[in-house]
Amino acid sequence: MIKTEKIERIEKPLGGIPEPTLRRLPKYIELLTRLKATNMKFVSSNYVAEKLNLDPIQVRKDLAISGTIGKPKLGFDLDDLLAALNHTLNWDNLHDAFLIGVGSLGSALLGYKNFSSYGLNIVAGFDSDQRKVGKVVNGIKVLPVSKLENMIKRMKINIAILTVPSEDAQEIAEEMVEAGILAIWNFAPTHLKLPKDVIVENAQLTQSLGVLTHKLAEKTKKEKMIIHNN
Amino acid sequence: MIKTEKIERIEKPLGGIPEPTLRRLPKYIELLTRLKATNMKFVSSNYVAEKLNLDPIQVRKDLAISGTIGKPKLGFDLDDLLAALNHTLNWDNLHDAFLIGVGSLGSALLGYKNFSSYGLNIVAGFDSDQRKVGKVVNGIKVLPVSKLENMIKRMKINIAILTVPSEDAQEIAEEMVEAGILAIWNFAPTHLKLPKDVIVENAQLTQSLGVLTHKLAEKTKKEKMIIHNN
DNA sequence: TAGATTGTTAATCGATTAACAATC
DNA sequence: TAGATTGTTAATCGATTAACAATC
Numbered sequence: 100m101i102k103t104e105k106i107e108r109i110e111k112p113l114g115g116i117p118e119p120t121l122r123r124l125p126k127y128i129e130l131l132t133r134l135k136a137t138n139m140k141f142v143s144s145n146y147v148a149e150k151l152n153l154d155p156i157q158v159r160k161d162l163a164i165s166g167t168i169g170k171p172k173l174g175f176d177l178d179d180l181l182a183a184l185n186h187t188l189n190w191d192n193l194h195d196a197f198l199i200g201v202g203s204l205g206s207a208l209l210g211y212k213n214f215s216s217y218g219l220n221i222v223a224g225f226d227s228d229q230r231k232v233g234k235v236v237n238g239i240k241v242l243p244v245s246k247l248e249n250m251i252k253r254m255k256i257n258i259a260i261l262t263v264p265s266e267d268a269q270e271i272a273e274e275m276v277e278a279g280i281l282a283i284w285n286f287a288p289t290h291l292k293l294p295k296d297v298i299v300e301n302a303q304l305t306q307s308l309g310v311l312t313h314k315l316a317e318k319t320k321k322e323k324m325i326i327h328n329n
Numbered sequence: 330m331i332k333t334e335k336i337e338r339i340e341k342p343l344g345g346i347p348e349p350t351l352r353r354l355p356k357y358i359e360l361l362t363r364l365k366a367t368n369m370k371f372v373s374s375n376y377v378a379e380k381l382n383l384d385p386i387q388v389r390k391d392l393a394i395s396g397t398i399g400k401p402k403l404g405f406d407l408d409d410l411l412a413a414l415n416h417t418l419n420w421d422n423l424h425d426a427f428l429i430g431v432g433s434l435g436s437a438l439l440g441y442k443n444f445s446s447y448g449l450n451i452v453a454g455f456d457s458d459q460r461k462v463g464k465v466v467n468g469i470k471v472l473p474v475s476k477l478e479n480m481i482k483r484m485k486i487n488i489a490i491l492t493v494p495s496e497d498a499q500e501i502a503e504e505m506v507e508a509g510i511l512a513i514w515n516f517a518p519t520h521l522k523l524p525k526d527v528i529v530e531n532a533q534l535t536q537s538l539g540v541l542t543h544k545l546a547e548k549t550k551k552e553k554m555i556i557h558n559n
Numbered sequence: 560t561a562g563a564t565t566g567t568t569a570a571t572c573g574a575t576t577a578a579c580a581a582t583c
Numbered sequence: 584t585a586g587a588t589t590g591t592t593a594a595t596c597g598a599t600t601a602a603c604a605a606t607c
Binding site for chain 1: 346348351352354355356359360363380381382417418419420424432433434436437440441443447448449487488511512514518519520522525526528530531532533534535536537538539540541542543544545546548549
């Protein structure tokens with residue numbers, strides 16, 4: 100009994116930020132970065148809400164979790180707010196990462212220069228295709244996947260970007276977990292079944308596409324109904 | 330008064346599926362497709378829940394919205410269920426789409442053969458770079474972006490995949506809306522401000538990356554606390 | 560039949576929205 | 584000061600989870 104209480108008291112403040120809030124933070128960061136470039140110094144929750152089509156109260160609640168305190172009548176200090184939000188997402192320091200699967204998507208990601216703004220530093224690519232091994236794609240070397248486990252251990256890599264075909268994803272993921280990987284950013288459209296202490300985030304391309312095609316069907320249906328009602 | 334009531338009665342059943350449910354549907358489809366390949370004929374909500382780390386009750390509620398009725402003791406007919414889920418997402422018929430921005434990510438997407446499983450058929454690419462125009466990338470022709478508006482109108486294209494740099498995204502999106510586009514799948518990490526009847530789905534790479542890096546920070550922090558407590 | 564599984568109705572939980580006092 | 588904006592506390596809403604009856 101006493102033990103349970105203790106655990107709850109320790110864990111509660113840690114998993115503190117609601118995931119919907121967490122998913123909105125990058126939107127704030129993106130907007131604020133744009134505003135900063137125009138030399139704006141303060142920004143109000145109303146302004147942010149209007150630009151992002153959100154509710155001002157929600158914006159204030161969201162921004163509050165970063166710990167920044169706004170000034171009545173003025174709003175939030177742009178620099179402070181940006182720094183705090185970036186810190187909340189852990190985007191203010193770099194994490195080395197491996198990318199596994201140097202196909203067309205993997206190569207595109209290797210070429211994406213902006214990952215450093217998001218705390219990500221890709222240090223090597225891996226592929227099982229001998230023809231790709233040894234190549235340098237956008238300045239990043241491609242190594243044989245056989246060396247993956249060893250390199251994760253040796254370099255103490257925490258983050259893996261998984262861009263292999265669906266069929267190979269589960270197996271490689273398990274290997275990496277074995278080697279001590281802490282987080283996997285999964286681009287393969289398949290569910291990875293791994294120990295629950297491993298952080299898995301799915302890039303979820305099919306998810307957002309599904310929402311889009313479904314909404315489109317609804318919209319078309321609705322328009323047809325309106326026509327029939329006239 | 331009477332008018333408002335009428336609108337509500339018409340709209341309620343249309344926007345019926347909760348978005349969290351909608352976002353889980355692709356996961357079900359992916360799993361069921363794999364099971365189908367093993368010649369399984371029936372599947373229970375418990376089995377699905379176990380494979381996807383979900384709650385069985387939630388799975389049953391989710392599957393119910395597709396209209397499929399399960400058989401007590403047996404579960405759901407795999408083929409029926411798959412067909413119904415694909416229909417719910419509108420993945421059972423093809424939609425022509427344009428892709429705008431044939432950079433490395435855009436090219437990677439042009440090469441992605443599986444979009445047809447998701448109801449998507451990319452018929453042309455567009456780019457503002459004269460050197461890319463005229464090229465054929467993975468069988469898909471690249472046209473000048475100056476022709477975009479006209480082609481959307483002429484071919485009655487409903488879906489656009491937007492893979493241009495952030496700075497250009499808003500302007501091109503507005504152009505496409507002008508031309509009558511109904512839905513935009515946005516890969517640019519910027520918020521598009523458009524009339525609210527336009528369907529915008531963000532690929533949200535930064536969102537999922539943000540969740541990952543945040544959770545990683547929490548995890549590391551927690552582990553440090555545990556060490557200090559020992 | 561007994562047992563497994565579905566599907567529905569009710570309870571709980573958490574996020575969003577509203578109301579309002581505090582403050583520059 | 585008056586007015587705009589913040590931040591907190593309460594109310595509402597919707598999704599998840601629980602309980603249980605129905606059925607093969």
